[in-house]
Amino acid sequence: xxxxxxxxxxxxxxxxxxxxxxxxxxxxxxxxxxxxxxxxxxxxxxxxxxxxxxxxxxxxxxxxxxxxxxxxxxxxxxxxxxxxxxxxxxxxxxxxxxxxxxxxxxxxxxxxxxxxxxxxxxxxxxxxxxxxxxxxxxxxxxxxxxxxxxxxxxxxxxxxxxxxxxxxxxxxxxxxxxxxxxxxxxxxxxxxxxxxxxxxxxxxxxxxxxxxxxxxxxxxxxxxxxxxxxxxxxxxxxxxxxxxxxxxxxxxxxxxxxxxxxxxxxxxxxxxxxxxxxxxxxxxxxxxxxxxxxxxxxxxxxxxxxxxxxxxxxxxxxxxxxxxxxxxxxxxxxxxxxxxxxxxxxxxxxxxxxxxxxxxxxxxxxxxxxxxxxxxxxxxxxxxxxxxxxxxxxxxxxxxxxxxxxxxxxxxxxxxxxxxxxxxxxxxxxxxxxxxxxxxxxxxxxxxx
Amino acid sequence: xxxxxxxxxxxxxxxxxxxxxxxxxxxxxxxxxxxxxxxxxxxxxxxxxxxxxxxxxxxxxxxxxxxxxxxxxxxxxxxxxxxxxxxxxxxxxxxxxxxxxxxxxxxxxxxxxxxxxxxxxxxxxxxxxxxxxxxxxxxxxxxxxxxxxxxxxxxxxxxxxxxxxxxxxxxxxxxxxxxxxxxxxxxxxxxxxxxxxxxxxxxxxxxxxxxxxxxxxxxxxxxxxxxxxxxxxxxxxxxxxxxxxxxxxxxxxxxxxxxxxxxxxxxxxxxxxxxxxxxxxxxxxxxxxxxxxxxxxxxxxxxxxxxxxxxxxxxxxxxxxxxxxxxxxxxxxxxxxxxxxxxxxxxxxxxxxxxxxxxxxxxxxxxxxxxxxxxxxxxxxxxxxxxxxxxxxxxxxxxxxxxxxxxxxxxxxxxxxxxxxxxxxxxxxxxxxxxxxxxxxxxxxxxxx
Numbered sequence: 001x002x003x004x005x006x007x008x009x010x011x012x013x014x015x016x017x018x019x020x021x022x023x024x025x026x027x028x029x030x031x032x033x034x035x036x037x038x039x040x041x042x043x044x045x046x047x048x049x050x051x052x053x054x055x056x057x058x059x060x061x062x063x064x065x066x067x068x069x070x071x072x073x074x075x076x077x078x079x080x081x082x083x084x085x086x087x088x089x090x091x092x093x094x095x096x097x098x099x100x101x102x103x104x105x106x107x108x109x110x111x112x113x114x115x116x117x118x119x120x121x122x123x124x125x126x127x128x129x130x131x132x133x134x135x136x137x138x139x140x141x142x143x144x145x146x147x148x149x150x151x152x153x154x155x156x157x158x159x160x161x162x163x164x165x166x167x168x169x170x171x172x173x174x175x176x177x178x179x180x181x182x183x184x185x186x187x188x189x190x191x192x193x194x195x196x197x198x199x200x201x202x203x204x205x206x207x208x209x210x211x212x213x214x215x216x217x218x219x220x221x222x223x224x225x226x227x228x229x230x231x232x233x234x235x236x237x238x239x240x241x242x243x244x245x246x247x248x249x250x251x252x253x254x255x256x257x258x259x260x261x262x263x264x265x266x267x268x269x270x271x272x273x274x275x276x277x278x279x280x281x282x283x284x285x286x287x288x289x290x291x292x293x294x295x296x297x298x299x300x301x302x303x304x305x306x307x308x309x310x311x312x313x314x315x316x317x318x319x320x321x322x323x324x325x326x327x328x329x330x331x332x333x334x335x336x337x338x339x340x341x342x343x344x345x346x347x348x349x350x351x352x353x354x355x356x357x358x359x360x361x362x363x364x365x366x367x368x369x370x371x372x373x374x375x376x377x378x379x380x381x382x383x384x385x386x387x388x389x390x391x392x393x394x395x396x397x398x399x400x401x402x403x404x405x406x407x408x409x410x411x412x413x414x415x416x417x418x419x420x421x422x423x424x425x426x427x428x429x430x431x432x433x434x435x436x437x438x439x440x441x442x443x444x445x446x447x448x449x
Numbered sequence: 450x451x452x453x454x455x456x457x458x459x460x461x462x463x464x465x466x467x468x469x470x471x472x473x474x475x476x477x478x479x480x481x482x483x484x485x486x487x488x489x490x491x492x493x494x495x496x497x498x499x500x501x502x503x504x505x506x507x508x509x510x511x512x513x514x515x516x517x518x519x520x521x522x523x524x525x526x527x528x529x530x531x532x533x534x535x536x537x538x539x540x541x542x543x544x545x546x547x548x549x550x551x552x553x554x555x556x557x558x559x560x561x562x563x564x565x566x567x568x569x570x571x572x573x574x575x576x577x578x579x580x581x582x583x584x585x586x587x588x589x590x591x592x593x594x595x596x597x598x599x600x601x602x603x604x605x606x607x608x609x610x611x612x613x614x615x616x617x618x619x620x621x622x623x624x625x626x627x628x629x630x631x632x633x634x635x636x637x638x639x640x641x642x643x644x645x646x647x648x649x650x651x652x653x654x655x656x657x658x659x660x661x662x663x664x665x666x667x668x669x670x671x672x673x674x675x676x677x678x679x680x681x682x683x684x685x686x687x688x689x690x691x692x693x694x695x696x697x698x699x700x701x702x703x704x705x706x707x708x709x710x711x712x713x714x715x716x717x718x719x720x721x722x723x724x725x726x727x728x729x730x731x732x733x734x735x736x737x738x739x740x741x742x743x744x745x746x747x748x749x750x751x752x753x754x755x756x757x758x759x760x761x762x763x764x765x766x767x768x769x770x771x772x773x774x775x776x777x778x779x780x781x782x783x784x785x786x787x788x789x790x791x792x793x794x795x796x797x798x799x800x801x802x803x804x805x806x807x808x809x810x811x812x813x814x815x816x817x818x819x820x821x822x823x824x825x826x827x828x829x830x831x832x833x834x835x836x837x838x839x840x841x842x843x844x845x846x847x848x849x850x851x852x853x854x855x856x857x858x859x860x861x862x863x864x865x866x867x868x869x870x871x872x873x874x875x876x877x878x879x880x881x882x883x884x885x886x887x888x889x890x891x892x893x894x895x896x897x898x
Contacts, residue, residue: 079803086798089891093875109800116802131884133590140589141582147596148612155611160604163597166867166886168876184874188801349535351558352637353565354528418615425633426542427617435580437615442538 076115084109093184095169098257102250109190116191121213123245124192125154126185128164128178129200129393136395138407143200143393145414152421153204156355160192171265175241175290179260186248198384199242201392202318203413205328206381207420208359209315211245216310220247221255223294224318225311230298236280239298239311241291242388243318255305262293315374316382322401323376324385325409328416328432334372334379338365340445347443352424385413408433525564533558542633544618544709551635551699558639565640570662572694573641574603575634577613577627578649578842585844587856592649592842594863601870602653605804609641620714624690624739628709635697647833648691650841651767652862654777655830656869657808658764660694665759669696670704672743673767674760679748685729688747688760690740691837692767704754711742764823765831771850772825773834774858777865777881783821783828787814789894796892801873834862857882
């Protein structure tokens with residue numbers, strides 16, 4: 001409201017001499033006047049469009065009913081009556097029926113909803129867990145803290161989060177359950193350019209890190225993995241299917257159809273189990289699984305999908321918890337030292353809404369430091385720490401890991417992340433293994449010298 | 450990017466006769482031309498500001514470093530180096546030290562961050578729970594589902610959510626714990642006009658309902674309650690302190706200082722316990738509690754706070770679960786009937802992002818129906834269903850309620866709400882007490898006739 005009253009400029013008072021210029025008396029003056037007005041409008045529109053992709057309000061040019069009567073704010077929740085793919089009775093949200101021409105359908109929807117076009121790429125994060133309590137004592141509490149962790153990351157980065165607790169296709173359970181959810185989410189969110197699936201046991205441990213989306217512009221599916229492990233070692237662990245980015249496009253629908261055809265609801269399920277087991281000597285159980293299925297498609301090139309699949313390993317797109325949790329105290333101490341020694345901007349208190357710009361400052365600072373690398377030998381915060389094999393909910397963890405390693409490890413990772421958020425609210429944990437928190441003094445951590 | 454290329458209008462080809470008009474040869478022509486240009490600019494700016502509160506990009510008028518080099522999008526995460534309240538060493542996030550001149554401090558911050566000025570009022574929802582597992586079996590699972598429920602509501606309505614699991618002041622535990630969190634959140638979110646505290650056991654059961662904020666423009670604190678129960682019955686239950694809206698302003702900081710002075714960390718804690726117990730004959734335990742404290746301040750008018758406190762009872766700003774859960778099946782059936790009989794727009798599939806405009810359509814439809822009232826005799830969906838007294842986490846429920854009433858009731862309310870979200874993804878629960886879900890056919894529920 002203030003903006004409007006300060007924005008609406010009063011009509012300037014014209015001096016007597018200029019009065020006749022503003023109201024030209026001759027036709028030629030009128031033409032000159034109109035020419036000036038027209039040229040000014042052209043220049044302004046051109047400058048505006050160049051400097052800001054925000055559409056000029058429709059209401060300047062039409063009587064679009066998107067005008068909200070309670071304020072003059074453009075209503076981006078308005079849905080025009082024009083037909084879209086939603087009005088097609090043959091389109092279903094379920095996985096049994098393929099989608100076609102999705103790119104065109106989505107493009108058409110975006111044209112009718114211009115608020116969602118242009119600007120930076122939109123991501124929808126999707127995660128989920130079972131609809132009934134966990135068997136293990138800490139299970140649901142860890143899931144709760146993990147959901148909070150995801151909500152924190154998304155809030156800091158302007159990303160939407162959909163957490164699902166419904167098993168959409170009863171026969172597609174466990175790790176297969178995510179495929180129907182992702183598919184339904186793509187249809188429900190045509191404005192999203194990417195769906196980012198993140199397992200419930202994957203924790204964001206670097207709140208400051210943003211995905212380098214430019215890197216993936218020529219690809220449609222991004223996972224953490226190593227090509228040499230795919231092609232040379234033929235390992236079912238050469239990538240991780242618990243965290244991935246998938247582009248909201250026709251390729252992805254087709255890909256998910258193929259991927260899902262290896263699942264338990266498919267008549268080919270057993271065949272795929274045998275094929276995967278014979279291909280991957282280190283596969284741990286005989287049934288077809290989503291991860292082995294992915295490796296198989298990349299290894300064999302079957303279907304031609306691999307050209308659009310990016311195996312990311314330059315940072316912890318998802319990181320194996322066992323090589324991370326033991327280092328978290330040290331990483332935390334190094335960051336505190338950077339903030340203590342570094343420029344004042346690293347210690348400056350600020351609103352949560354401007355978090356990302358301070359993250360950039362820290363990135364610059366880290367860029368100057370030796371050893372501030374990602375990976376098992378560096379002290380850069382790991383982006384995502386994935387407790388794969390811990391099974392905190394069922395308790396059926398891989399016996400290679402102790403309950404302490406897993407459970408305590410998860411609490412440490414969660415507190416490590418929570419410290420980065422609580423900082424904005426003026427507090428931090430007493431230690432990574434403590435639920436207790438302490439207030440932070442002004443100019444922390446330099447004030448602790 | 451598309452928008453830019455479609456936006457930048459080509460320079461029109463000028464006919465030979467007009468050429469000399471565009472490049473005036475005389476001084477008076479120049480004045481007329483300039484006058485025309487200036488007037489066009491004024492009219493355009495005025496129209497633009499009137500129709501859209503989005504600030505005209507700073508870069509048209511200054512060289513603000515908020516220009517992002519990777520796109521021409523205004524960077525609203527930019528924090529200028531100008532001093533704000535954050536740079537004041539005497540300001541603390543903790544509750545032991547008062548804040549002063551907050552309205553001016555906040556106004557100054559908003560001036561430096563114009564993206565957050567104007568438009569509709571911003572709300573930050575805040576909730577939380579303990580940092581260690583619940584004692585009761587279903588406890589953490591219900592908290593997890595409840596957090597998902599809040600995240601769903603916030604995502605649908607463009608509201609931010611902060612879920613806290615840290616006890617900021619050890620001595621301010623249980624229901625007192627929220628006050629330090631809200632205070633810290635106000636400082637961390639100067640862009641928020643309101644903080645909306647929602648207890649962890651309060652479930653959003655009408656996803657379509659939006660807060661009627663206009664109603665509260667003259668108040669700073671909104672709770673569910675009844676004046677007659679305050680003044681006539683002098684009941685500690687005349688309002689509920691588990692769900693409230695508090696304005697982000699100096700009044701609220703001062704109010705919270707007074708409210709917190711009744712808490713366990715205060716030297717007056719015992720005195721307040723005795724005062725509250727002698728004032729409210731139905732108070733259930735002798736220690737000072739936040740809710741009785743609030744009723745006391747309104748009843749006595751002490752401190753003059755009550756003039757800015759709004760007791761809302763025209764809808765379930767928060768609703769007592771025991772008068773709601775038994776009616777949920779019936780309410781669900783009535784809504785399905787409305788959708789079946791009503792106009793096609795109520796059944797139209799749509800993106801989640803335009804949910805709010807379909808909610809408005811349903812509101813119009815309900816306005817025509819007898820009995821579609823809120824309250825114990827109506828069949829309007831209750832906005833918030835609050836399981837106060839159930840204590841799902843500790844299990845120490847009020848013995849008036851059975852475990853089934855509470856636990857089963859919470860699952861029903863959560864599924865009732867989840868149905869409204871899953872609908873957008875093409876599914877619904879088989880029943881309110883079932884975790885199983887079913888796909889929805891096109892034109893549901895008319896397709897089921």
